[in-house]
Amino acid sequence: MKDELDAKTLIDQLGTQARAAATELSVASAERKDAALIGAAEAILARRAEILTANGEDMAYGASKGLSPAMMDRLMLDEARLSAIADSLRAVAGQTDPVGDVIAAWDMPSGLHIERVRTPLGVIGVIYESRPNVTADAGALCLKSGNAVILRGGSESYHSSRAIHACLVEGLRGAGLSEDAIQLVPTRDRSAVTEMLRATAYIDVIVPRGGKGLVGLVQREARVPVFAHLEGIxxxxxxxxxxxxxxxxxxxxxxxxxxxxxxxxxxxxxxxxxxxxxxxxxxxxxxxxxxxxxxxxxxxxxxxxxxxxxxxxxxxxxxxxxxxxxxxxxxxxxxxxxxxxxxxxxxxxxxxxxxxxxxxxxxxxxxxxxxxxxxxADGGEFGMGAEIGIATGKMHARGPVGAEQLTSFKYQVTGKGTLRA
Missing domain, CATH: 3.40.309.10 (Aldehyde Dehydrogenase; Chain A, domain 2)
Known part of the structure; x- marks a missing residue:
């Protein structure tokens, strides 16, 4: 019971901070967001020895748990993969900012001018297994699309994710953005996952990245909307x-x-x-x-x-x-x-x-x-810079979920003292 209470307190705290950061990000300039991403990419390369050391700890932990060769491959980082992570951060920075994009515009006989405009979703929760690069990809795409994110990496990638997250925070700090824009759940305790799935007051959508067991759990138990695919058959x-x-x-x-x-x-x-x-x-x-x-x-x-x-x-x-x-x-x-x-x-x-x-x-x-x-079948190969996952549902996002797919829209309506008859 104590662990559950502690996990709820933790997620409430992270959620409160994320909500405040999301409010700031929703109006942050494209230049500041891109500066944060470029700063994070530079930090990844500057700290690569530190990240690889952390990954070595995770690889040893994964081996001790008897992870399959495929899972160990997902977990492993090397110089080439770190360079790819940095390149992905730069690629996301180089994309057009989706926030504020006018999707459609039209005039009505009443005299109203109506625009459908892209807007951030708010706070995104990402729950993932093994792949530490998801820390960078998810953080980057959420930031680009003006969303705050709460990341909960797998126990196997705990040290690698923390090291990469520190680089993302360095980028945020250098750009003058809230460090709470990209938060990492600082525990391996699985009760934190349960609390994230219940956190409807703070989290607008959950994105699971992992095997059938994790995704099935999220889809069954989440009270928050979910973007996911169960299996890639x-x-x-x-x-x-x-x-x-x-x-x-x-x-x-x-x-x-x-x-x-x-x-x-x-x-x-x-x-x-x-x-x-x-x-x-x-x-x-x-x-x-x-x-x-x-x-x-x-x-x-x-x-x-x-x-x-x-x-x-x-x-x-x-x-x-x-x-x-x-x-x-x-x-x-x-x-x-x-x-x-x-x-x-x-x-x-x-x-x-x-x-x-x-x-x-x-x-x-x-x-x-x-x-x-x-x-x-990859967001990077689709020109999205990276992806937060592949969605196979039919509501909102489908296929590779990039920055644009992490936005909703609102209607902005302008009149000239226009009154309805």
Missing amino acids: CHVYLDAEADPAMAVEIALNAKTRRTGICGSMECLLLDRAFYARHGAAVIEALVAAGVEMRVEGELSEIVGTVPATPEDFGREFLDMICAARLVDGLEGAIAHIQTYGSQHTDAIVTEDAAVARQFFARLDSAILMHNASTQF
Whole structure:
């Protein structure tokens, strides 16, 4: 009971501070926000030795907890990843400030001039596991969009997140903005998560980043609105008219570039006509790359594959494992994806533009791709600088959630002593 009371007191305090900071940020100039982001990027590079030391502590902690290789990869920082974090902060700073943007404007016969204008959401809560770069990405995007943020990183990334957060605070301080604009929950105690989910007086939206367990918990228990995706069950469909060489390269990249991200291919669908024409080259290439291919039917005759179980379809492996099956054309692929997909990211490989248009029109995934790897399901690759997550719901934000998606809008109405008859 004492821990719950302490967690509530902590979140109440952070929430009160965030509300005050959000009021300040809502009218902060684009120049000051961008200066804070650039200052944070410089601090990341200046403090990289300190951050890498902190990350070493987290890696040791993760190993002691028996984290999977995919989770350890998400947790790990090195010089290249720190440079990428700094570049992402600069990229967000370089974007157009969405706050105050006039989305639409029109005049009415009554004499009113009406504008629909972007406005910050207010206070955003971000709950995430393992990936310390989320600390920078979420902090940057919330700041850019004029929102205060309360970050609750996973216990595995505790030290790394604190070190990166210190750089964000340095940037805020240097730009003369409130340090409470980006706050990090200073405890591993899980009761703080529970209190964040209940904090309707302070938090306007929750964004979970993590595995099915975390996201499911948030979606079940949150009283605050949620932007989230439960799983990234991404499919690549090789149509009858797919270029065979392209099919091999896209399948390899979609599965093996990074297996632990939500845009990794988890199921390969092959049109029977494609398989009849081009054989097993795609699956053989995946097997040769070290992927455990779980297949059924005729595909089980391919050397190096293993039999699939019904549970392998509709499963997020986040590992060097992939399910595969033959389907009867576009209809079969769509039926499979509608049954087993998670409305995250699905791709078609084909030279038939009409078939690609049908794939786009008839599926309702947040991201649909034609002749491109599902690994591009990322806000940075969409030109957003970074993302706070991928949203698969249909209310407000969908797909990569960048700074623009972290705004709402208001109507500004101007008259000239206009009276309603």
